[in-house]
Amino acid sequence: MNDPITHSLSHLDLNTKDETFLDSNELIINMGPQHPATHGVLRVILKLDGEKVLGTECVIGYLHRGVEKIAEHRTYTMFNPYVDRMDYVAAVSNGLGYCQAVETLMNVEAPPRAKYIRVILTELNRLASHQLWLGTHALDIGAITPLFYTFRDREEILKIFEKYCGARLTTHAFRIGGCLYETYDGFEREVKKFLTFVAPKIDEYEELLTTNRIWVERTRGVGYISAEDCIALGVTGPVLRASGVRWDLRKAQPYAAYSDFDFDIPIGENGDTYDRYLVRMAEMRQSLRIIQQAVDGIPEGPIMAKIPKVIKPPVGEIYHSIEAPKGELGYFIVSDGSTQPYRLRVRPPSFINLQALDQMVKGQMIADVVAVIGTLDIVLGEVDR
Amino acid sequence: MLEYIKSYLGSNLTPGSAGNMLWAFVYIALIFLGLSVAVIAMNWLERKILAHMQVRLGPMRVGPHGLLQPVADALKLLLKEDIMPAEADKLVFWLAPLIVVLAAFAVFTVVPFGPTHAVTDMNIGILFMLGVSSLGVLGIVMAGWASNSHYPLIGALRSSAQMVSYEVAMGLAVVSAVLMTSMNAQGTGTLSMIGIVQAQQQQGVWFIFKFFPLGFMAMGIFAIAMVAETNRAPFDLPEAESELTAGFHTEYSGFRWSLFFLAEYSAMIAVSSIAVTLWLGGWLRPFPNLLGGPLWDLVFSLAPGLSFLALGAMAAFNTFRMPRHSFFRVQTVGLALFAVLLAMIGVLMLAPGVRERVQDIFWFCFKVAVFMYLYIWYRGTFPRYRFDQLMRVGWKVLLPAGLGVLILTAIVGVLV
Numbered sequence A: 001m002n003d004p005i006t007h008s009l010s011h012l013d014l015n016t017k018d019e020t021f022l023d024s025n026e027l028i029i030n031m032g033p034q035h036p037a038t039h040g041v042l043r044v045i046l047k048l049d050g051e052k053v054l055g056t057e058c059v060i061g062y063l064h065r066g067v068e069k070i071a072e073h074r075t076y077t078m079f080n081p082y083v084d085r086m087d088y089v090a091a092v093s094n095g096l097g098y099c100q101a102v103e104t105l106m107n108v109e110a111p112p113r114a115k116y117i118r119v120i121l122t123e124l125n126r127l128a129s130h131q132l133w134l135g136t137h138a139l140d141i142g143a144i145t146p147l148f149y150t151f152r153d154r155e156e157i158l159k160i161f162e163k164y165c166g167a168r169l170t171t172h173a174f175r176i177g178g179c180l181y182e183t184y185d186g187f188e189r190e191v192k193k194f195l196t197f198v199a200p201k202i203d204e205y206e207e208l209l210t211t212n213r214i215w216v217e218r219t220r221g222v223g224y225i226s227a228e229d230c231i232a233l234g235v236t237g238p239v240l241r242a243s244g245v246r247w248d249l250r251k252a253q254p255y256a257a258y259s260d261f262d263f264d265i266p267i268g269e270n271g272d273t274y275d276r277y278l279v280r281m282a283e284m285r286q287s288l289r290i291i292q293q294a295v296d297g298i299p300e301g302p303i304m305a306k307i308p309k310v311i312k313p314p315v316g317e318i319y320h321s322i323e324a325p326k327g328e329l330g331y332f333i334v335s336d337g338s339t340q341p342y343r344l345r346v347r348p349p350s351f352i353n354l355q356a357l358d359q360m361v362k363g364q365m366i367a368d369v370v371a372v373i374g375t376l377d378i379v380l381g382e383v384d385r
Numbered sequence B: 001m002l003e004y005i006k007s008y009l010g011s012n013l014t015p016g017s018a019g020n021m022l023w024a025f026v027y028i029a030l031i032f033l034g035l036s037v038a039v040i041a042m043n044w045l046e047r048k049i050l051a052h053m054q055v056r057l058g059p060m061r062v063g064p065h066g067l068l069q070p071v072a073d074a075l076k077l078l079l080k081e082d083i084m085p086a087e088a089d090k091l092v093f094w095l096a097p098l099i100v101v102l103a104a105f106a107v108f109t110v111v112p113f114g115p116t117h118a119v120t121d122m123n124i125g126i127l128f129m130l131g132v133s134s135l136g137v138l139g140i141v142m143a144g145w146a147s148n149s150h151y152p153l154i155g156a157l158r159s160s161a162q163m164v165s166y167e168v169a170m171g172l173a174v175v176s177a178v179l180m181t182s183m184n185a186q187g188t189g190t191l192s193m194i195g196i197v198q199a200q201q202q203q204g205v206w207f208i209f210k211f212f213p214l215g216f217m218a219m220g221i222f223a224i225a226m227v228a229e230t231n232r233a234p235f236d237l238p239e240a241e242s243e244l245t246a247g248f249h250t251e252y253s254g255f256r257w258s259l260f261f262l263a264e265y266s267a268m269i270a271v272s273s274i275a276v277t278l279w280l281g282g283w284l285r286p287f288p289n290l291l292g293g294p295l296w297d298l299v300f301s302l303a304p305g306l307s308f309l310a311l312g313a314m315a316a317f318n319t320f321r322m323p324r325h326s327f328f329r330v331q332t333v334g335l336a337l338f339a340v341l342l343a344m345i346g347v348l349m350l351a352p353g354v355r356e357r358v359q360d361i362f363w364f365c366f367k368v369a370v371f372m373y374l375y376i377w378y379r380g381t382f383p384r385y386r387f388d389q390l391m392r393v394g395w396k397v398l399l400p401a402g403l404g405v406l407i408l409t410a411i412v413g414v415l416v
Helices: A067-071 A076-084 A091-106 A112-141 A145-165 A186-209 A213-219 A227-231 A238-242 A273-296 A349-354 A359-363 A366-376 A379-385 B002-010 B021-053 B069-079 B090-109 B127-132 B136-147 B150-182 B193-203 B214-229 B253-279 B293-301 B303-322 B326-350 B355-382 B387-415
Strands: A027-031 A042-050 A052-059 A316-324 A327-335 A341-347
Touching: A027 A067, A042 A067, A042 A366, A052 A359, A067 A076, A067 A341, A076 A091, A076 A273, A076 A341, A091 A316, A091 A327, A112 A145, A112 A273, A112 A341, A112 A366, A145 A186, A186 A273, A213 A273, A213 A349, A213 A366, A213 B002, A227 A238, A238 A273, A238 A327, A273 A366, A316 A341, A327 A349, A349 A379, A359 A366, A359 B136, B021 B069, B021 B253, B021 B355, B069 B253, B090 B127, B090 B136, B090 B253, B127 B150, B127 B193, B127 B253, B136 B150, B136 B253, B150 B193, B150 B214, B150 B387, B193 B253, B214 B253, B214 B355, B214 B387, B253 B303, B253 B355, B293 B303, B293 B355, B303 B326, B303 B355, B326 B355
Parallel strands: none
Antiparallel strands: A027 A042, A042 A052, A316 A327, A327 A341
């Protein structure tokens, strides 16, 4: 009880002893930071009544690296690779958001070809991120097989990344002003091959889960959150869309080349874990559609805008956000006209979505806590930064 | 000496019923050995089968195709430091795995591997099996309590609730099978494991097909309940890794942990043996009615030898597929020797005199193995139930279904 964090939960009232024969005080257990289902180093303090969750408290910061502070001591170019380390399963999206934010600040625009390459890689990354989410989420709920299927297919995406920029996970694929690398020979062909390869695989994942009785029972009605609560808490991404809000920054504030493509925003109705699952599965298919259109219509031309060697954005501030796989990923940059940002603030989707955890699991069972942590699709690198 | 062995082999009683202590001990030693080998084999098979379901290879490094992996694991577990948590209740902590293992092994005294291949033939065999196998839950509760830690405690509570609730449905399913044994001229049923199989032999039908679909439903109920009873996926809540890290044995390590492991797999084999005995005709060969006659008897008696020869052929085939590299020389030779060993066992089992004696054991083990495969298959396919859903399935689905099947079986039994 000397743990300051546990102690701060005064509402839990641990000190009054129950006078009855059986000491029926609630059980407080500590889930994490070393726990197989917390997706990294999340620590959740659970207050339990038997199997029922009465309340939770998230303790974060075990992976804090001070990314925002680092930004103040690096030039704009030097900071670019650091953003890959936040949401390390969707590094390309992070890079895209940062590069676009600085570009908007500098008032330059990437050439069309660069934008298309960015869209292709970002959507591939969304697919990879969702595949990783699906595998680990299913694993948390006890289905161990989908994990290996999704990792097998995610590998193909990572191979494309590796061929494109040499890295598989922390890609650092984009530069401020466009892309550094031209696509390699046969890039389009390989991406198209991948599309035909992965479409039936997504059906395969669905075969294992979508109509599986146990899966449906474990996810339907679990971790409900209403659209109003989502908006009040600032929850974005598939979690928001599964609650029935048709909000996707790719459509609402089109960036890169997204306005050129025809795609749908899948939304759910019930705001439960099952709907979030369906929304993400549908998003995978929409990503395939976008990639297909982008590969077909990729224009020729330069891939880098004319930007100075030393990046010195004008004095000012900018908030630019993109639709990352996990939700709205925003960068707020204050420039004092020097080569380094005066202040850089990241709006990480995982961190803000995690705030909904308590509300979503209250009154549910322990097993639902891991299901909800899985369905929120958090990455601790991004939560803690 | 030889005469003595021969005279024993000629008798048609189990050693326990014949009052022959020496042979009973021999049987106990053999069953203990066989069970340990089965658990080791199951360990390897589960990893391999699960791996192939999950598009990966599984253990490949220790021995050819990872055949020695279970041995390496066992060695590792035995050599590990024996940790007992400082806050644990020492005596209970020490006792818990022993109780679990004892309960899991004791049930094998009445498992009939053949008409005479059982340690003893108890007239309340099936009751004994159900009773002793449910003692295992005591050990699990003790383990969870003695660890003095939250996760094991929750695991133990889940486990006790689960095992107790599924035992009810299991018992009802068993009773309906026992009722079927009384469908003879005298109307005398039996609880003896050997008697149940003999009843199926006399009635000329495995109880799974008796009063179709009643027997089938009873077995279905039992087959679901037994997965829950042994805490396996999709009912593996007590040791739900993603929720409770490892459930009731979180604080156990090394040898003590391996006892839990051993007990879990022996319990799986034990409940599968019950299912096989009650519904799948125990040691009886398949299709005795359709494919009867001495010729078919001969063909089926060749099955044990032939299947070992087939396994040997598979091992030999893989020996030739081993990479031709000096690095793999030891493994290739090992695999070749394994193939030869399997083939020799196969040839031995083909020999007249031997094949008649081993075919009972073979068919019994074969049917149990099918259940073992199902266990692995479930694990590869299903997500995990939640606690309340598990209780709902147990009390609101299986229990009424079990009662219904029991009542219908009784009615049909009277009418026929």
